[in-house]
Structure formats: C-alpha cells, structure tokens
Amino acid sequence: MAITSHDVARLAGVSQPTVSRALRDDSRVSAATREKVRRAAEALQYVPSEAGRTLSTRSTRRIGVIVTDLTNPFYPHVVAPLHDELRGLGYRMMLLTERSDEAVAGETLLDQSLDGVVLATATTDSRLPAQLDRRGMPYVFLNRDTGAPGEYASVVDNEGGGRQVAELLTGLGHRRVAGVFGSANTTTGREREQGFRLGLADAGTALPESRVVRGPFEYATGYGALPRLLGAAEPPTAVFCGNDVVAIGVLNAALAAGLRVPGDLTVIGFDDLPMAAWEAFRLTTVRHDLDELSRQAARLLVRRITGEADPAGERLVLPTELVPRATHAGPA
Structure with a gap:
C-alpha cells in the first residue's frame, strides 16, 4: 500500500495539513517542525504527489x-x-x-x-x-x-525621487538641466519625469522639451541621448536619467565626447543597482x-x-x- 501524507503525519506527530505545509517549506511552520516532518517522510520513503495536490486543492x-x-x-x-x-x-x-x-x-x-x-x-x-x-x-x-x-x-515613490533629484541639482546651482526619461507608456517614466518637473518648478527652473529625451530604460537610450542634448543651443550642465542603466549610457557617451563627470557634466540615476556603486561608475542616484x-x-x-x-x-x-x-x- 502506498505511503500517504497521513502516514507521515502520524509518525511525526503533527496534522496532515502541517505535513503539506512543511514539505513546501512554508514559513508558517517552524524550522524544527519542518525538520521533524522531513525525517518522518524520509523514514517512510514518502514522495509528495504534485498532481494529487493540484487535484485535491x-x-x-x-x-x-x-x-x-x-x-x-x-x-x-x-x-x-x-x-x-x-x-x-x-x-x-x-x-x-x-x-x-x-x-x-x-x-x-x-x-x-x-x-x-x-x-x-x-x-x-x-x-x-x-x-x-x-x-x-x-x-x-x-x-x-x-x-x-x-x-x-x-x-516606488517615483515622483518623490524625481523631486529629490531636482532639489539636489537646483541647490547646486544648475539651471540648464536635461532629462533622459523612460518611455511615455510606463508609469515609472511618467512619474519620475513629473516629480522632476515639479521640483524644478518649485525652484523657478524650467525643463524645455528641447532638453528632454524619452525612450526604453536601456543603455542605448542614454548613450544616444547625450549627443543630441549637447547639440542644443544651450547644452545642459546636468542630466537626470530615468534609471541607472540609462545613466551609465550617458556616462559612457560623456567619456566618448571628452567631457569630465562631474567637472563638465553632472549625471544622476535612479534605482541604485549594485553596479551603480562600482568604482568604475560611483553614480549618484536615487535608492529604494x-x-x-x-x-x-x-x-x-x-x-x-x-x-x-x-x-x-x-x-x-x-x-x-x-x-x-x-x-x-x-x-x-
């Protein structure tokens, strides 16, 4: 006769539902109880039936x-x-x-x-x-x-993070700022841009469309955006990027253009991915x-x-x- 979870429950001294939860590593079951159930299952050579579990529940x-x-x-x-x-x-x-x-x-x-x-x-x-x-x-x-x-x-509080960047940049004295944001059909792109614009407006600083680029949250978006921004009549002194990956693209484009960061250009990211802290980047960014x-x-x-x-x-x-x-x- 096949061994069932009820047999394991009797040997372990627990209920049958506890056996099922323990064998799924459910955090609601204590580590000691999970170990006791595993020992009982091993002793009886019990193998849970995923198909049976699906049909019954x-x-x-x-x-x-x-x-x-x-x-x-x-x-x-x-x-x-x-x-x-x-x-x-x-x-x-x-x-x-x-x-x-x-x-x-x-x-x-x-x-x-x-x-x-x-x-x-x-x-x-x-x-x-x-x-x-x-x-x-x-x-x-x-x-x-x-x-x-x-x-x-x-x-994430995307709007709040955008405001924090605006406050930093205007506090440093930047007035010609740019944004390389995410796609317009993403809430992360929209909200980060909105927070940034609102923060700039509070400080009396404008963000004209001529200094805005939107695109996928990809390295290529940042790398391709910077030459366009630098070609404007009044190129930016600071760029806020929709995420860290875009920011790294901007950093590499700045390097290719012979610009010093942050001496010639300030670059800010968003997300604080682990790579943002690498010595190669040391990116100022928004963390969550x-x-x-x-x-x-x-x-x-x-x-x-x-x-x-x-x-x-x-x-x-x-x-x-x-x-x-x-x-x-x-x-x-």
Whole structure:
C-alpha cells in the first residue's frame, strides 16, 4: 500500500495539513517542525504527489512572472528576491519571457496551470491585465503598473525621487538641466519625469522639451541621448536619467565626447543597482529597497490568491532616498 501524507503525519506527530505545509517549506511552520516532518517522510520513503495536490486543492502552487526585458540588469535584482519570498510562502515561480505582455497571454497564463501572475514590465496601454481580470486570475504589478485605480501593486515613490533629484541639482546651482526619461507608456517614466518637473518648478527652473529625451530604460537610450542634448543651443550642465542603466549610457557617451563627470557634466540615476556603486561608475542616484519591492509583491499576490487582500485594491509604495556619490557637482 502506498505511503500517504497521513502516514507521515502520524509518525511525526503533527496534522496532515502541517505535513503539506512543511514539505513546501512554508514559513508558517517552524524550522524544527519542518525538520521533524522531513525525517518522518524520509523514514517512510514518502514522495509528495504534485498532481494529487493540484487535484485535491485546485491549486498548482505555481506563480508566473512576466518579464519582457531580460537584457535590463534591473530585473535579475528583483526576480531573485521574488523567487525566494514565493518559495518561503509555499509557491514555485515560473519565469515567462516574451517581447510583450500580450505574447504570453493566451493559453500560457489562462489554462489553469498557475495560481497567480506577477507583471513586472507592464505598460499603461497593456491589454493583459483586463484579460486576467476577465478570467479571474489574481495578479499584481511589480515596479510598474498601469496607473488605473483599484490596482494591486508594489511600486516606488517615483515622483518623490524625481523631486529629490531636482532639489539636489537646483541647490547646486544648475539651471540648464536635461532629462533622459523612460518611455511615455510606463508609469515609472511618467512619474519620475513629473516629480522632476515639479521640483524644478518649485525652484523657478524650467525643463524645455528641447532638453528632454524619452525612450526604453536601456543603455542605448542614454548613450544616444547625450549627443543630441549637447547639440542644443544651450547644452545642459546636468542630466537626470530615468534609471541607472540609462545613466551609465550617458556616462559612457560623456567619456566618448571628452567631457569630465562631474567637472563638465553632472549625471544622476535612479534605482541604485549594485553596479551603480562600482568604482568604475560611483553614480549618484536615487535608492529604494529593491529586495523589499519584490518581497512585498509576492506577499500581496498570495493575499489576493487566498482572498485576504483588500477588495478595493492595494498600491504599496516604497520610499526613496538620494545617494550622493561621485557624479554630481555644481555647474562649471
């Protein structure tokens, strides 16, 4: 006769649900109890049946994570803690990569093989959230949402971070400032630009469109933007970039143009990726807690799956702080 989880429960002296949670490394079960259950399972040579678990609970314990830009160094730093948090909550993570959200919609997400979805690269015009809503598939936004009311999202105070950069630059005396922002159909691009503009306006400084470039959050965007900005009638003395990857592109373009940073040009980033602190860059940037950004998204999604989340939506916003390093100074 086949060994069941009930046999393991009797040997370990715990309930059958505790056995199931312990063997999934559920953080709600103490380490001592998890170890006791594992020893009992090994002694009985018990192997959990994933198929049986799915049929009995109508739950796959799988979460899909959609990332459409794996070439961006930002995403590995949020995917890793997301994986760890979901594992601790008893779920397995499946990374789904395509060039757009719509490309992974279809059967991949809607065939009942997943309990929920994390949307990490959503745009304001994405149709995927509406499709998931129609199918009753729980999902959360990570880092970027659509800006619509009633969403479930783990995001950053992008506007506040933009204001912090504006305050730094105007405080240093910069008046000819430029912005290399993200795409207009991303909330991170829009909100960081809006905060920057509002902060500049408070100090009586304008940001004309002639000193603004928008594009994907990629190295090439920053590298290609700087020559355009330098070609203006009044080139900028400082550039605020939509993220650190764009900022590194601007830094390399400045080097190629023979400019000294920060002597000739101040460059500010956003996100504080680990590489921003490398001696090669020492980038002044806006920091937020990348690890917590992912972990709170995982917890929020599980609350949606279990019906514990606020039915009106939850938008969790992490604070930002300016990290001064070596790429900012007053205008020459």
